[in-house]
Amino acid sequence: MYRKKVISAIAAAATLGMLVAGCANQTAPSGTETSGAGGRINIPAISKVDVPAGAVLPAGDGKGTCPSTTTLAYAGAETGPNAQLGINIFNGIQLAINQHNAANPGCQVQFKKFDTEGDPNKATGPVTQIVSEPDIIGVVGLPFSGESKATGNIFEQKGLVHITPSATNPSLTKNGWTTFFRALGNDAVQGPAAAKFLTDKLQAKKVYLVQDDSDYGIGLGTTTSAALGSAMVGSDKVVTGQKDFSAVISKIMNAKADTVYYAGYYAEGAPFDQQLVAKGFTGSFVGPDGVKDDQFIKLAGDASSNSYFTCPCIPGELIPSFETEYKKLANAEPGTYSIEGYDAVTVLLSGIDKGKQSRADLLSWVKSYDADGLSKHYKWDSTGELATPDVYGYKVESGKIVPIGVIGK
Amino acid sequence: MISEVIPTLLHSVPVDDTWITFDVNSFTQNFWSSTFDGLTFGAIYALVALGYTLVYGVLNLINFAHSEVFITGCYGVFFTLSALNFGPSAPRLGFWAIVGNLVLALVVAIIASALMAVIVERVAYKPLRQRKAPRLAFLITAIGVSFAIQYTIYWWRGPSPEAALTMFRPLAIFDVFGTIVDSQQVVIVVAAIILMIATDQFIRRSRTGRGIRAVAQDPDTATLMGVNKEKIIVTTFIIGGILAGAAALFYVMKIPSGVQYNGGFILGVKAFAAAVLGGIGNVRGALLGGLLIGLIGNYGQVLLGSSQWTDVVAFVVLVLVLIVRPEGVLGSSLGKSKA
Numbered sequence: 001m002y003r004k005k006v007i008s009a010i011a012a013a014a015t016l017g018m019l020v021a022g023c024a025n026q027t028a029p030s031g032t033e034t035s036g037a038g039g040r041i042n043i044p045a046i047s048k049v050d051v052p053a054g055a056v057l058p059a060g061d062g063k064g065t066c067p068s069t070t071t072l073a074y075a076g077a078e079t080g081p082n083a084q085l086g087i088n089i090f091n092g093i094q095l096a097i098n099q100h101n102a103a104n105p106g107c108q109v110q111f112k113k114f115d116t117e118g119d120p121n122k123a124t125g126p127v128t129q130i131v132s133e134p135d136i137i138g139v140v141g142l143p144f145s146g147e148s149k150a151t152g153n154i155f156e157q158k159g160l161v162h163i164t165p166s167a168t169n170p171s172l173t174k175n176g177w178t179t180f181f182r183a184l185g186n187d188a189v190q191g192p193a194a195a196k197f198l199t200d201k202l203q204a205k206k207v208y209l210v211q212d213d214s215d216y217g218i219g220l221g222t223t224t225s226a227a228l229g230s231a232m233v234g235s236d237k238v239v240t241g242q243k244d245f246s247a248v249i250s251k252i253m254n255a256k257a258d259t260v261y262y263a264g265y266y267a268e269g270a271p272f273d274q275q276l277v278a279k280g281f282t283g284s285f286v287g288p289d290g291v292k293d294d295q296f297i298k299l300a301g302d303a304s305s306n307s308y309f310t311c312p313c314i315p316g317e318l319i320p321s322f323e324t325e326y327k328k329l330a331n332a333e334p335g336t337y338s339i340e341g342y343d344a345v346t347v348l349l350s351g352i353d354k355g356k357q358s359r360a361d362l363l364s365w366v367k368s369y370d371a372d373g374l375s376k377h378y379k380w381d382s383t384g385e386l387a388t389p390d391v392y393g394y395k396v397e398s399g400k401i402v403p404i405g406v407i408g409k
Numbered sequence: 410m411i412s413e414v415i416p417t418l419l420h421s422v423p424v425d426d427t428w429i430t431f432d433v434n435s436f437t438q439n440f441w442s443s444t445f446d447g448l449t450f451g452a453i454y455a456l457v458a459l460g461y462t463l464v465y466g467v468l469n470l471i472n473f474a475h476s477e478v479f480i481t482g483c484y485g486v487f488f489t490l491s492a493l494n495f496g497p498s499a500p501r502l503g504f505w506a507i508v509g510n511l512v513l514a515l516v517v518a519i520i521a522s523a524l525m526a527v528i529v530e531r532v533a534y535k536p537l538r539q540r541k542a543p544r545l546a547f548l549i550t551a552i553g554v555s556f557a558i559q560y561t562i563y564w565w566r567g568p569s570p571e572a573a574l575t576m577f578r579p580l581a582i583f584d585v586f587g588t589i590v591d592s593q594q595v596v597i598v599v600a601a602i603i604l605m606i607a608t609d610q611f612i613r614r615s616r617t618g619r620g621i622r623a624v625a626q627d628p629d630t631a632t633l634m635g636v637n638k639e640k641i642i643v644t645t646f647i648i649g650g651i652l653a654g655a656a657a658l659f660y661v662m663k664i665p666s667g668v669q670y671n672g673g674f675i676l677g678v679k680a681f682a683a684a685v686l687g688g689i690g691n692v693r694g695a696l697l698g699g700l701l702i703g704l705i706g707n708y709g710q711v712l713l714g715s716s717q718w719t720d721v722v723a724f725v726v727l728v729l730v731l732i733v734r735p736e737g738v739l740g741s742s743l744g745k746s747k748a
Contacts, residue, residue: 267569301666
C-alpha cells in the first residue's frame with residue numbers, strides 16, 4: 001500500500017515538473033522572435049572562388065613515364081573519433097591519383113593508405129612501416145598536429161618528403177625538419193585573421209574569448225587574443241570533455257559580450273553554443289577549423305545558426321570541376337581539407353611525371369616547387385611554410401556550412 | 410582540426426603565464442547565477458548519488474556500473490524523443506503535447522535504467538554473492554561491468570554524441586537580485602527534490618523500506634526475521650535505476666547533446682563523490698552532497714577564473730571534508746532510522 005502511495009507521489013512529482021516545462025514552451029516563441037537575430041550582421045555567402053588560370057592539375061601533359069612500383073602514401077585517420085577529416089583528405093588524394101593515372105598510361109602511380117586513427121601514440125607504427133617500404137617515395141599526411149609532431153623525426157631520418165594537408169600548430173615547422181611541408185596556413189596566421197574578421201566584418205565591439213586545454217586551443221587562443229587587443233572584454237578556459245558551460249556563460253552575459261570566439265574543437269564548441277543560445281545570448285559565435293564540421297550543426301541544433309568559422313582551408317565545393325569529380329568518387333560533397341589533400345598529392349605527382357622518382361629527387365622537387373594549385377599558390381620557405389596562405393570565413397546558413405570569402409592572409 | 414586529438418606526452422603543452430588568480434569581482438557579479446546553475450546540476454548529481462548510496466547501504470558495494478545505468482536512461486530519452494520527432498530545434502507543440510511526450514520519455518528512461526540495473530545485478534553481482542566472493546572481487550567486477558557496457562554502446566552507436574534534442578526553450582520565470590531563474594532550472598530542482606523526498610519517505614515508512622533498512626543493518630538477522638534478502642537487493646537496484654532514469658531526463662533537458670557512450674562517466678564520478686561527501690549510505694546525505702558538489706564546483710570556477718578549476722575545487726573540498734569528517738557531512742547510516 002505504501003508502495004502504491006510512493007509511486008503515485010513520483011507520478012505527481014513528474015507531472016508537476018512537466019507542467020512547468022509545458023508552460024515554458026508555450027510562451028517561448030514570442031520571446032525567441034524578439035531576441036532573434038537582432039543586430040547581427042549579414043555577410044552573404046560566396047558562390048565561386050577564383051581558380052588560378054595556370055593551376056597544375058594531376059593529369060599533367062599525359063606523357064609521364066615511371067616504373068610500375070612507384071608508390072605514394074597517405075598516413076592519417078581512416079577510423080577513430082575524428083575519422084571524417086581523414087576520409088575527406090584521402091578521397092581528395094584518391095581523386096588526384098585516379099585522374100593522373102587515367103591521363104598517363106605510361107605512369108601508373110600506386111596509392112597506399114595507412115591508418116593512424118589520428119592518435120599520436122598509434123601513428124609511429126604505420127609511419128615506421130611507410131618509411132621502410134622503399135617503393136613509397138612521397139607521403140601526404142599526417143592530418144593532425146599531435147601525430148605530426150610524434151612522427152616528424154621518423155620521416156626526417158629516412159629523407160621521405162611528407163606534406164600535411166591540415167595540421168595547423170605553428171611549432172611544427174620549428175623542429176628543424178627538412179622533409180616536412182605544410183599545405184595551408186598555420187594558427188599564427190589564423191589567429192590574427194580571426195581577430196580581424198571579428199572586429200571588421202562582424203563589427204564586434206565586445207569579444208569574449210574561450211579556449212580549451214589542447215595545444216591547438218591554447219596556441220590559437222593566444223594568437224587571437226593578442227590580435228584582438230582592446231576589443232576583447234574577457235576570456236575563459238574550458239576542458240576537453242566538458243558538458244556544462246553555465247558558469248562561463250553567465251560571465252559572458254555579465255560582460256555583455258556581443259561575440260564569442262571559441263578556440264577548440266566541435267565536441268565542446270557545439271554544446272557550448274547550444275547552451276549559450278538557450279541562456280538568451282543573441283550575438284555571434286565564431287569558431288576555428290576545429291569547429292567547422294557538420295557534426296557541430298548536428299550537436300548544437302538550431303542554435304548553430306548564429307555561427308561563423310575561420311579556417312585556413314579553401315572551399316573546394318565551389319570549384320565546379322573538382323566538386324563534380326569528387327562527388328562521383330566519394331558520393332559526398334568535398335569536405336574540410338579535401339582540396340588541400342588533392343593539391344598536395346598533385347605537387348608530388350607532377351614531380352614524378354618530371355622524372356623525380358627517388359625519395360631524394362622528389363624531396364628537392366618539393367623544396368624548389370613554385371606553381372599554382374587549384375586552391376592556392378604553392379611555394380615553401382626553408383622551414384616548410386607557405387608564403388601567403390589564405391584564411392577563409394564560413395557561416396551556417398539553413399543548416400549548412402557555406403563559405404563567405406577570404407578573411408585574411 | 411588538427412592539433413591534438415589525444416594529448417600526448419611526446420611534446421610539451423604550452424602553459425599560460427597566469428596561474429592562480431582570485432577574481433572576487435567576478436564572483437560577486439556571478440554569485441546568483443552560479444548558485445542557480447550549481448543547484449540545478451547538484452539536483453541531478455543527487456538523484457544519481459542516491460543510486461550509489463542505496464546499493465552501498467544494502468550491499469557495502471560501490472556499484473561503479475551505476476553511471477552506465479544512468480546513460481542507459483539517457484539513451485531511453487533519446488530514442489523516445491527522436492521517435493516523437495523531437496530534434497535540435499525546440500518543438501512547437503501545445504502544452505499538453507509536450508507534457509505527454511516528456512512523461513513518456515521519463516517512463517521509458519525509468520524502465521530502461523531500472524532494467525539495466527537489474528541486469529547488472531543479476532549478471533555481475535548475484536553470482537559473486539552466491540559464491541561468497543571477497544569484496545575486492547565485487548569492486549573489480551563493478552569496474553569491469555562499467556567498461557563492458559560503455560564499450561558495447563561505443564560499438565553500437567559510435568564515438569560521437571547523439572544529435573541534440575531540445576525539449577523546450579527555457580523561459581525566464583522570476584528574477585533574483587537581477588539574475589534570471591528559468592523554467593528549466595525550476596523544473597529540474599523541484600522535480601528532483603520531490604523525487605528525493607518520495608524516496609526518503611518510502612525507505613522510512615514503507616514495508617519494503619523497512620526491509621531495506623533491516624538488510625542494511627544486519628543482513629543475517631533480517632533474513633531470520635523473514636525478510637527476503639535477495640528480493641530486497643533487487644528492489645534496491647530498481648529504485649536506484651528509477652532515480653537514474655529520472656536524472657537522465659533532466660540531464661538531457663539541460664545538455665541536449667550529452668547522450669554519448671562515455672557520457673555518464675564524469676557525472677557518475679561526481680555523483681559518487683556527492684554520495685561520499687554527504688555520507689555514503691545516507692539518503693539525505695546524497696541530496697546534501699549532490700547540491701554541495703554542484704555549488705562548490707561552480708563557485709570555485711567563478712572565483713578562480715576558469716572552468717578548468719571546477720573539478721579541482723570540488724574534489725579538494727571533498728578531501729578536506731573527509732579529513733575532518735571521514736563519515737561524510739551527515740554520516741553514513743542507511744541502517745539506522747536516520748535514513
